[in-house]
Amino acid sequence: MSTVFIAFQTNEDTRPIVESILADNPHASLEEQPAMVKINAEDQLVIRRESIEERIGRDFDLQELQVNLITISGHLDEDDDTFTLSWKN
Amino acid sequence: MQIDLRTVAIKPLRNTFDHLVERFGDKPASRYQEGSYNIQQESVFHYRPAWDADNVLFDKKRTKIQMKDWYALKDPRQYYYGSYTIARARQQDAAESIFDMVEERGLAELIPAEQKQIALDILVPMRHAEWGGNMGNAYISAYGYGTVITQACLYHSMDHLGVAQYLTRIGLVLDGPDALDKAKDDWMDGALWQPMRRHVENLLVLEDWFEIFVAQNLVLEGLSYPLFYDHLDSEFSANGGTAISMMTRFMGEWAGETAKWVDAQIKVAAAESPENKAVLSDWVKQYRAVTLDALTPLAKRALGDKAAGVLEDVLTEFNARCAKLGLAV
Numbered sequence: 155m156s157t158v159f160i161a162f163q164t165n166e167d168t169r170p171i172v173e174s175i176l177a178d179n180p181h182a183s184l185e186e187q188p189a190m191v192k193i194n195a196e197d198q199l200v201i202r203r204e205s206i207e208e209r210i211g212r213d214f215d216l217q218e219l220q221v222n223l224i225t226i227s228g229h230l231d232e233d234d235d236t237f238t239l240s241w242k243n
Numbered sequence: 244m245q246i247d248l249r250t251v252a253i254k255p256l257r258n259t260f261d262h263l264v265e266r267f268g269d270k271p272a273s274r275y276q277e278g279s280y281n282i283q284q285e286s287v288f289h290y291r292p293a294w295d296a297d298n299v300l301f302d303k304k305r306t307k308i309q310m311k312d313w314y315a316l317k318d319p320r321q322y323y324y325g326s327y328t329i330a331r332a333r334q335q336d337a338a339e340s341i342f343d344m345v346e347e348r349g350l351a352e353l354i355p356a357e358q359k360q361i362a363l364d365i366l367v368p369m370r371h372a373e374w375g376g377n378m379g380n381a382y383i384s385a386y387g388y389g390t391v392i393t394q395a396c397l398y399h400s401m402d403h404l405g406v407a408q409y410l411t412r413i414g415l416v417l418d419g420p421d422a423l424d425k426a427k428d429d430w431m432d433g434a435l436w437q438p439m440r441r442h443v444e445n446l447l448v449l450e451d452w453f454e455i456f457v458a459q460n461l462v463l464e465g466l467s468y469p470l471f472y473d474h475l476d477s478e479f480s481a482n483g484g485t486a487i488s489m490m491t492r493f494m495g496e497w498a499g500e501t502a503k504w505v506d507a508q509i510k511v512a513a514a515e516s517p518e519n520k521a522v523l524s525d526w527v528k529q530y531r532a533v534t535l536d537a538l539t540p541l542a543k544r545a546l547g548d549k550a551a552g553v554l555e556d557v558l559t560e561f562n563a564r565c566a567k568l569g570l571a572v
Contacts, residue, residue, distance in 0.1 A: 188252045188253075211318070
């Protein structure tokens, strides 16, 4: 078992993103640091465009994540609908 | 001397306002929630208004529609003042550059005379109907109940003014200031426009604000926008009037965006109770018939022989949309 993680700046924009990641990944854990939120998860972490859109009420391009992204660890598999971190590759 | 830097995490003492904690629990609230929820004035109205002594200043009784929780009518776009103005400013910039381009390159002169005349006869007088939409939605935001819907209606009201201004500019680009006088005359006296004018004026005197919402935002917009900014628009493009299509781009885009909001309101209100559903369905049936009557002469002028077929398509789409919202129409 190995851990993947993603970290964002803490702000208005990332709150709904973090919320939807936690909802989609029940096994993930949240680590709040000063001005940064880090989400750790065993094996895999999936970010879904749809669940973010549901929360913010507008279309969302997953590349918008990059604006507030601090760091990630894990192999990244990205398409229009999902942004997946894992060590499977 | 040595300086050690260390980070200190400062936990906020409160996550959000108490009235939002009551509704959403003790967690940080979004800007939309802060500006929309649990802020409808419900008590301490002091005097009843002299102009409407049967009701308090903000009264749930001003419509037949009844909701247990008026905050259920939320805006899926989550527009509060900031996000609304930012979104519209961006669209305004885009529209502005389109008008600049059409004017700079003289694209209006390239439009075939026949297409230009259709735009002058149909689109430009519609600005007066848009003003009706502005008044109706302003009425809702004044007399409606529940800050989540009245706020969005005020934005919708301003949007109608914006559309009216774009239509005015189309008139100016195509034929100068005379186009506007001609359009006003058509609206006041032209036989083509009297059914529409009668309908719009009838909506101005309705008292039930949710009835205005259905008649204006669901039925009138739901039928006229697809007709003018989808079907007629493709006719313009197909016949060399691409410049007109460019200038109406905002309307098409806006109609798609706001339809989502209108749908969300109707869907929630209809699902609330069988009584609501019956009232909403009756309103749709009532206003669908008069709106179609008002649109028929305009469609004939705009689309000629194709008018009947196009109106039928528009109506089928509209009925399917209403059925999806849970209305029995």
